[in-house]
Amino acid sequence: MEKAxxxxxxxxxxxxxxxxxxxxxxxxxxxxLPSECLCLVGExxxxxxxxxxxxxxxxxSPPGRIVAGEVVYHDVNLLKSSREQVRxxxxxxxxxxxxxxxxxxxxxxxxxxxxxxxxxLHLKFSRREAKERTVSLLKEVGIPSPAEAADYYPHQLSGxxxxxxxxxxxxxxxxxxxxxxxxxxxxxxxxxxxxxxIFRRLKExxxxxxxxxxxxxxxxxxxxxxxxxxxxxxxxxxxxxxxxLGNPRHxxxxxxxxxxxxxxxxxxxxxxxxxxxxxxxxxxxxxxxxPRCDKALAICRxxxxxxxxxxxxxxxxxxxxxxxxxxxxx
Amino acid sequence: xxxxxxxxxYITGKVGGIRKLILILMAALLGVTILLDVxxxxxxxxxxxxxxxxxxxxxVLYGIYPLYTSRRLVGxxxxxxxxxxxxxAGLAFILFLILLALxxxxxxxxxxxxxFEEKNIPPLGFTIEExxxxxxxxxxxxxxxxxxxxHPLGTDNxxxxxxxxxxxxxxxxxxVGLLATGIxxxxxxxxGVTSAYLGGKIDNILMRFTDIMMTFPFFLLLVFIVFIxxxxxxxxxxxxxxxxxxxxxxxVRSETLSLRTREFIMAAKALGAxxxxxxxxxxxxxxxxxxxxxxxxxIPGVILAEAGLSFIGLGDPSVTSWGMVLxxxxxxxxxxxxxxxxxGVMLFLTVLAFNFMGDGLRDAFDPRSAV
Numbered sequence: 039m040e041k042a043x044x045x046x047x048x049x050x051x052x053x054x055x056x057x058x059x060x061x062x063x064x065x066x067x068x069x070x071l072p073s074e075c076l077c078l079v080g081e082x083x084x085x086x087x088x089x090x091x092x093x094x095x096x097x098x099s100p101p102g103r104i105v106a107g108e109v110v111y112h113d114v115n116l117l118k119s120s121r122e123q124v125r126x127x128x129x130x131x132x133x134x135x136x137x138x139x140x141x142x143x144x145x146x147x148x149x150x151x152x153x154x155x156x157x158x159l160h161l162k163f164s165r166r167e168a169k170e171r172t173v174s175l176l177k178e179v180g181i182p183s184p185a186e187a188a189d190y191y192p193h194q195l196s197g198x199x200x201x202x203x204x205x206x207x208x209x210x211x212x213x214x215x216x217x218x219x220x221x222x223x224x225x226x227x228x229x230x231x232x233x234x235x236i237f238r239r240l241k242e243x244x245x246x247x248x249x250x251x252x253x254x255x256x257x258x259x260x261x262x263x264x265x266x267x268x269x270x271x272x273x274x275x276x277x278x279x280x281x282x283l284g285n286p287r288h289x290x291x292x293x294x295x296x297x298x299x300x301x302x303x304x305x306x307x308x309x310x311x312x313x314x315x316x317x318x319x320x321x322x323x324x325x326x327x328x329p330r331c332d333k334a335l336a337i338c339r340x341x342x343x344x345x346x347x348x349x350x351x352x353x354x355x356x357x358x359x360x361x362x363x364x365x366x367x368x
Numbered sequence: 369x370x371x372x373x374x375x376x377x378y379i380t381g382k383v384g385g386i387r388k389l390i391l392i393l394m395a396a397l398l399g400v401t402i403l404l405d406v407x408x409x410x411x412x413x414x415x416x417x418x419x420x421x422x423x424x425x426x427x428v429l430y431g432i433y434p435l436y437t438s439r440r441l442v443g444x445x446x447x448x449x450x451x452x453x454x455x456x457a458g459l460a461f462i463l464f465l466i467l468l469a470l471x472x473x474x475x476x477x478x479x480x481x482x483x484f485e486e487k488n489i490p491p492l493g494f495t496i497e498e499x500x501x502x503x504x505x506x507x508x509x510x511x512x513x514x515x516x517x518x519h520p521l522g523t524d525n526x527x528x529x530x531x532x533x534x535x536x537x538x539x540x541x542x543x544v545g546l547l548a549t550g551i552x553x554x555x556x557x558x559x560g561v562t563s564a565y566l567g568g569k570i571d572n573i574l575m576r577f578t579d580i581m582m583t584f585p586f587f588l589l590l591v592f593i594v595f596i597x598x599x600x601x602x603x604x605x606x607x608x609x610x611x612x613x614x615x616x617x618x619x620v621r622s623e624t625l626s627l628r629t630r631e632f633i634m635a636a637k638a639l640g641a642x643x644x645x646x647x648x649x650x651x652x653x654x655x656x657x658x659x660x661x662x663x664x665x666x667i668p669g670v671i672l673a674e675a676g677l678s679f680i681g682l683g684d685p686s687v688t689s690w691g692m693v694l695x696x697x698x699x700x701x702x703x704x705x706x707x708x709x710x711x712g713v714m715l716f717l718t719v720l721a722f723n724f725m726g727d728g729l730r731d732a733f734d735p736r737s738a739v
Contacts, residue, residue: 094638129640142635146653155649156639191441207639 042069043247044093044132044215049107051085051092054100058319062088064271065107070215075241075248077258077279079294080268083315086251087137089268090217093249094134095124111215130160133208137220139200143192149176149203150188156210175206179236198229205236209244216240217249222257234260255298259283264351267291270315270326272343277352287354289331325357333358387429394425419605423550448732455728461721469542472535479536479688483527488704490515491522491530498703524707525700530693534710537690541718544605544674544689545667551609552670553663556616561651563617564624565643575621582614587673594682601684604677608670616662623655657733664726668719675715690715 051063063085070076078086091097093109095116109116111132116124128134136142144152153175154168163171169188176184179202192200201221208216218237222230238261241248252258258265262279267288275288286292293311313330325331328338337357346359398418435442450456490496492515499508515522521530563574586608593607627633628651636650677683678691685692690711697708 096634096637125640125642127640128638134635134638136631136635136638138631141631144632144636144650144654146656147650155641155645159645160640204635210639 040071043072043111044070044249045108045110046089046093047108047110049089049092049109050105051088051097051102052105053102060318061271062102062318063092064318066266066268066271066273068266068273068276070247070249071264073241073245073247074263075237075250075261077262077265078249078251078268079253079255079258079265080274081253081294081315084268085271086253086268087219088271090134090219090249090251093217094128094132095121126160129156129208129213130211131213132215132217133211133213134217135204135208135219135221138224139204140192140197140224142204143200143207145192148189148191149195149207150190153188153203153207153210156207160211171210172206175210176203178209179203179206180232181206197225198232201225201229201233202236205233205240209240212244213246215247215249217251219251220253221250222252222254230257237261255283255294267294271318272326273345273353273355274327275352275354275356277349281349281352285349285352287348287352287359288327288356289333289358290327293330387433391425391429394421398422419547419551419602423547445732449728452724452728452731454724455731458721458724458728461717462725465538465542465718465721468535469539472538473532476532476535477529479528479532481528483523485527486519486523487525487527488700489513489519489523489527490704491706491710492517492520494522494706521710522704522706524693524696525704530707530710533688533693534690534714536688537693537711537714540601540687540689541671541674541715544601544608545671545722547605548608548612548670549663549667551606552612552666553616553659555610556613556662557620557652557655557659559613560617560620561624561647561655564621565628565647565651567628571621574617578614578617581611584611586611587676590673590677591682594677599682599684601687604674604684608673612666612670615666616659619658619662620655623658624651627651627654657729661726661730661733664722664729668722671718671722672715675711 046066046068048065048067049063050061050065053060053062066085066089068076078089080086088097088102092104093116095104097104104117107117111127114123116127119127143149147155150169150172153172154165157163157168157171158165161168172188173184176187181187181199181202187195187199187203192203195203201224205221221237222233225233234257237248237250240246241261248261250257250262258279264276264278265282266276267274267282267290269290274290275282275286282291283295286295290311296309297311299308311330316326316329324337324339324341325334325343328334331338335357341357343355343357344360345353345355346361347353348359398421402418488496488498490513495512495514498511498513500511501507502509519529519531521534523529524533559574559578563571589611590604590607593603597603633646633650636646641650674683674689675691675694678689679695679698681695683689683692693711694708694715697704697706697711701708
């Protein structure tokens with residue numbers, strides 16, 4: 039297997055609030071391989087964004103704190119590095135795109151200025167060189183008349199254009215890793231297709247690794263190579279996209295796939311997984327999904343789910359597949 | 369030649385833009401002149417001169433240049449502000465005042481030159497009767513004095529030209545108003561934004577410091593400083609500037625508190641911006657409209673403070689300010705009413721003009737007032 043460019047090991051990010059400790063991310067592991075697209079999938083509030091922010095050391099403290107784990111990038115543990123070292127890596131080596139480009143762009147600066155800022159900061163380019171690079175970046179993400187667009191303020195651009203500008207901004211220093219936090223959630227379907235197209239092209243032309251955070255399995259099947267399913271701050275299942283979508287094991291993954299509306303099959307009611315994500319303040323001892331799981335066993339309530347390798351590169355975190363499984367129904 | 373250009377490019381790239389380079393060079397130049405001033409006895413600039421050069425450079429680089437580069441936006445705000453007639457009138461008066469202060473002194477006589485032959489001359493178009501004691505006949509005789517074009521606003525009881533005094537006063541008032549407000553607003557903005565952005569202990573320390581500063585009776589402090597260090601305009605400006613930032617700091621802090629949680633700050637961090645960069649390049653530009661309004665509305669207070677200080681006799685005696693003329697005129701209100709009226713009217717109009725313009729700017733910058 040190839041050497042991972044970024045490894046997350048046993049990452050635990052907790053938020054210490056007055057109501058108790060929220061275990062937003064509770065011990066997750068994954069590897070990001072060179073020039074692959076890894077999708078982080080899960081429903082709202084399962085810790086996808088917190089994982090991304092933890093990698094970049096952007097958790098607001100207080101109330102948040104990374105209590106354990108390591109994030110290894112090129113043999114350097116980012117969680118043990120100094121603030122200054124991490125700052126040098128942010129934007130230059132690992133860049134991030136936010137969900138809502140509308141609010142992620144500074145309203146009082148032109149987009150050209152905002153993109154050029156990173157270039158001047160990290161690559162020490164002169165003003166003119168930075169400007170040229172800005173224009174070529176805007177061109178690369180498909181903004182028409184890029185030289186003019188550089189002088190626009192965010193409010194003068196449409197939603198899709200803003201998202202493209204945001205992508206151009208994150209690409210400005212040729213990052214090795216691009217973290218995209220639901221970049222297609224806030225745009226409509228046609229723009230979504232165009233944005234996904236940009237990502238697909240970038241993956242081919244730039245040879246960079248993409249950590250794509252989304253809750254849409256449709257998007258995953260479009261651009262993902264491998265995927266990680268998260269539930270309530272823990273891992274549920276990880277495999278290649280084809281394997282996982284074709285042969286899901288974890289009841290949660292199965293539920294997610296069943297939730298997809300099927301346009302060919304009449305107008306049945308949309309399926310859903312009963313219940314909601316549990317409160318993360320006082321989680322139960324056992325598997326966090328067991329209250330919603332229709333295949334739950336007695337052990338699920340008492341014991342944390344084990345990691346089971348079902349196939350080459352396909353792990354599932356569930357008692358159902360555990361070899362020592364005591365198949366007493368719940 | 370190309371080598372030379374390349375090295376310039378390299379340096380500007382290092383310090384982050386040509387503007388910063390100019391700023392650093394200016395600071396270095398000022399530092400050298402201050403050193404020369406201190407080490408060599410000969411004075412190059414007085415303390416206010418340094419303030420002027422520093423603030424002037426800042427104003428051009430970060431005020432006029434950005435306005436020039438974003439002409440379209442300026443046009444938009446002008447369109448909105450110009451619907452408020454009073455604000456435009458205020459702006460016109462302020463521009464007139466600035467022009468008066470800048471080029472007026474070249475056309476008027478020395479405001480401190482006394483001439484007892486021509487004392488108590490009324491303004492042009494007015495005539496007064498004055499009883500003069502005649503030393504030979506030892507009788508009081510009535511004498512008619514008519515205003516002349518030589519002294520369009522008349523003269524005071526020492527024969528000083530009132531027009532020259534008003535022009536000099538305009539210069540002093542604008543100096544004090546702009547410099548002190550510049551210092552106060554710059555300090556307040558920096559403290560407010562830093563406090564809100566860094567939060568936690570630093571926020572607490574800075575805000576309690578602000579609270580303590582607010583409890584200082586500022587006018588008393590001013591009287592105190594004048595008493596200790598002597599009535600020097602530079603001290604007066606510094607004291608007003610160094611004590612007047614508290615309100616700005618609080619307003620800017622509350623505005624920044626809502627900005628710092630916005631996603632674009634997180635995005636800037638995610639792309640590797642440092643704390644100082646976020647404060648200066650991302651937060652300050654977002655509060656600039658608030659700052660402009662605060663500054664415009666606090667200038668009149670500062671001008672009045674200086675006038676008040678001069679009026680009670682604690683102003684800088686080496687300069688002719690409106691407060692000082694007002695004080696001189698108030699003593700002869702029965703014989704020469706115009707001496708007190710002229711600076712009074714000017715003060716009134718100036719304060720009003722700045723307030724009108726401030727209101728107009730506030731409305732123009734406030735998106736909620738868009739019709």
